[in-house]
Amino acid sequence: MATTTLEPRAGTYRRSWVLDWLTTVDHKKIGILYIANSFLFFFAAGILALVIRTELAVPGMQFLDQATYNQAFTMHGTIMLFLFIIPALSGFGNYIVPLQLGAPDMAFPRINALSFWLLPLGGILIFSGYLFGGAAAEGWTGYSPLTSDQYSPGVGTDLWIIGLTLVGMASILGAVNFIATIFKMRAPGMTLFRMPIFVWTVLVTAVLILLATPVLAAGLIALFIDRNYGGSFFDPSVGGNPVLWQHIFWFFGHPEVYIVILPAMGVVSEILPVFSRKPLFGYRAFVFATIAIGLLSFSVWAHHMFTTGSVFLPFFSFMTALIAIPTGIKMFNWLATLWRGKLMLTTPMLFALGFLSMFLIGGISGVMLASPPVDFHVQDTYFVVAHLHYVFFGGSVFGVFAATYYWFPKMFGRKLNEPLGKIHFWIHFIGFNLAFFPMHQLGLDGMPRRISDYSPDAGWNLLNLVSTVGAFMIAVSIVPLLINVIATFINGEPAGDDPWEGNTLEWATTSPPPPHNFDRLPPIHSERPLFFLTHGHGHAAARPADLEENDEDDVERRGGAV
Numbered sequence: 001m002a003t004t005t006l007e008p009r010a011g012t013y014r015r016s017w018v019l020d021w022l023t024t025v026d027h028k029k030i031g032i033l034y035i036a037n038s039f040l041f042f043f044a045a046g047i048l049a050l051v052i053r054t055e056l057a058v059p060g061m062q063f064l065d066q067a068t069y070n071q072a073f074t075m076h077g078t079i080m081l082f083l084f085i086i087p088a089l090s091g092f093g094n095y096i097v098p099l100q101l102g103a104p105d106m107a108f109p110r111i112n113a114l115s116f117w118l119l120p121l122g123g124i125l126i127f128s129g130y131l132f133g134g135a136a137a138e139g140w141t142g143y144s145p146l147t148s149d150q151y152s153p154g155v156g157t158d159l160w161i162i163g164l165t166l167v168g169m170a171s172i173l174g175a176v177n178f179i180a181t182i183f184k185m186r187a188p189g190m191t192l193f194r195m196p197i198f199v200w201t202v203l204v205t206a207v208l209i210l211l212a213t214p215v216l217a218a219g220l221i222a223l224f225i226d227r228n229y230g231g232s233f234f235d236p237s238v239g240g241n242p243v244l245w246q247h248i249f250w251f252f253g254h255p256e257v258y259i260v261i262l263p264a265m266g267v268v269s270e271i272l273p274v275f276s277r278k279p280l281f282g283y284r285a286f287v288f289a290t291i292a293i294g295l296l297s298f299s300v301w302a303h304h305m306f307t308t309g310s311v312f313l314p315f316f317s318f319m320t321a322l323i324a325i326p327t328g329i330k331m332f333n334w335l336a337t338l339w340r341g342k343l344m345l346t347t348p349m350l351f352a353l354g355f356l357s358m359f360l361i362g363g364i365s366g367v368m369l370a371s372p373p374v375d376f377h378v379q380d381t382y383f384v385v386a387h388l389h390y391v392f393f394g395g396s397v398f399g400v401f402a403a404t405y406y407w408f409p410k411m412f413g414r415k416l417n418e419p420l421g422k423i424h425f426w427i428h429f430i431g432f433n434l435a436f437f438p439m440h441q442l443g444l445d446g447m448p449r450r451i452s453d454y455s456p457d458a459g460w461n462l463l464n465l466v467s468t469v470g471a472f473m474i475a476v477s478i479v480p481l482l483i484n485v486i487a488t489f490i491n492g493e494p495a496g497d498d499p500w501e502g503n504t505l506e507w508a509t510t511s512p513p514p515p516h517n518f519d520r521l522p523p524i525h526s527e528r529p530l531f532f533l534t535h536g537h538g539h540a541a542a543r544p545a546d547l548e549e550n551d552e553d554d555v556e557r558r559g560g561a562v
């Protein structure tokens with residue numbers, strides 16, 4: 001296009017790229033900011049994990065004292081969940097959802113920027129406890145009365161409360177934005193039942209956030225009032241009730257585990273069909289299973305409170321077991337998608353398959369824990385630590401890595417190196433299982449969680465050492481990832497628009513997409529618009545000319561949902 005008078009002349013008005021990123025309201029840049037910020041926090045929380053594992057490698061106190069150990073696991077858990085995994089998945093949601101819907105941006109771009117910037121602010125506040133006499137040290141669950149001003153007089157706990165409240169606000173604003181975008185910004189033809197599964201999972205997640213996170217925020221504010229203004233919500237000596245905190249926390253905390261797993265399930269549901277060269281088996285069943293998991297997740301919170309003696313065990317146990325049904329449907333559909341597919345073991349596919357197997361193990365220990373007699377036995381032991389890492393790490397984090405390798409070419413126009421990616425995967429996968437599988441046995445043998453030392457005669461020495469070796473393998477596996485990202489930025493293989501032969505709309509635009517996302521959109525007659533574009537009429541090269549001819553009858557004949 002010829003230069004018009006409206007275009008600034010070179011040199012007169014040129015914003016620096018730093019200012020550009022600081023002030024951006026483009027969902028793609030915000031998505032990248034989210035992801036980059038999440039990985040920084042991941043490294044910080046990962047270093048804390050190594051500190052924890054080093055202390056526990058052998059019996060005896062090596063280099064931490066009890067107080068710093070408590071801070072380490074509290075910060076590790078809090079940062080991993082609230083500043084790594086939730087924001088990382090929101091980041092991919094931010095980048096990908098508008099593209100998959102054929103939309104030019106999120107519904108509220110400025111609110112989008114605000115929800116991002118609240119995150120580093122909240123994270124820094126949470127961490128800054130270390131500078132002011134010690135970070136919060138009550139565990140990521142912040143149980144009363146540990147959080148009372150009597151037991152935790154330092155300002156670290158207040159900073160944790162304020163930081164988490166800001167992070168919660170970020171989440172809530174983000175959820176509103178996703179819901180508005182998904183209901184209001186879809187391209188013509190993109191009906192709800194043609195939306196990619198990833199969008200569905202982001203939608204259900206956003207609803208969960210909207211219902212659950214304000215409850216946590218209210219609880220945190222109540223706790224702040226208790227600590228600083230003589231409130232009595234949770235203090236029994238003045239008529240409060242510490243178990244009330246647990247109800248509030250887990251009414252949020254259980255849906256929260258689905259907030260971090262559903263989008264990862266969505267990622268995997270995008271990747272498996274592409275690299276099996278088959279459609280997702282049972283699209284609608286998948287959508288309804290996602291909604292069912294979302295609904296059920298609000299009826300099971302007290303399975304975290306079996307041993308308090310104040311909840312009705314059969315109800316919460318039964319409801320928890322029920323969740324295995326929609327989850328089982330998903331597992332079945334994923335396997336049926338792979339069945340007789342033309343499997344291509346690319347790095348994103350390896351991480352997606354890793355997700356399936358690791359999440360399955362976490363699901364099985366979850367069903368075990370849903371049974372009160374088992375839970376009475378192993379609660380607050382390393383069995384729970386094993387379970388939660390198989391779900392959060394083997395599930396959600398594997399999903400984040402799968403998404404990273406899958407969508408990196410779209411975001412930066414270059415493909416990550418495959419051999420390096422595979423090295424990353426295998427060291428990661430083996431290290432993960434070495435680190436966390438032995439914890440099941442440690443838990444069954446009675447090793448409590450949240451202890452900084454143990455007796456050399458307890459019989460836990462070998463398994464702890466193995467676990468620490470595994471933790472360091474995980475850390476080592478990050479090295480090829482970092483090399484890969486840097487090398488790809490310098491000299492990566494150009495990706496083209498559609499390097500994986502994807503099915504969904506993000507692959508219909510350039511890599512990276514232009515600021516407004518699409519110059520033209522293909523017709524949308526199914527949940528796989530690109531598949532019908534490329535396969536409906538022969539080959540990809542014919543695309544632009546085919547755009548208008550791809551009529552509904554044609555698609556229906558080929559088995560597409562119209």
Ligand code: HEM
Pocket residue numbers: 046049050052053073074076077078080081085138139140141385388389392393397435449450451452471474475
């Ligand atoms: C290098 C990888 C990791 C290692 C070696 C590791 C290790 C550990 C260990 C040993 C504990 C128990 C500490 C104790 O109870 O004394 C722990 C707790 C925890 N971890 Fe990890 N972890 C890793 C990654 C993750 C990830 C990716 C997540 C979540 C996304 C996560 C979430 C948690 C949570 C929520 C707790 C509970 C904290 C608490 O008790 O308050 N961890 N981790």
Ligand SMILES: [Cu+2]
Pocket residue numbers: 253254257300301303304
């Ligand atoms: Cu739960």
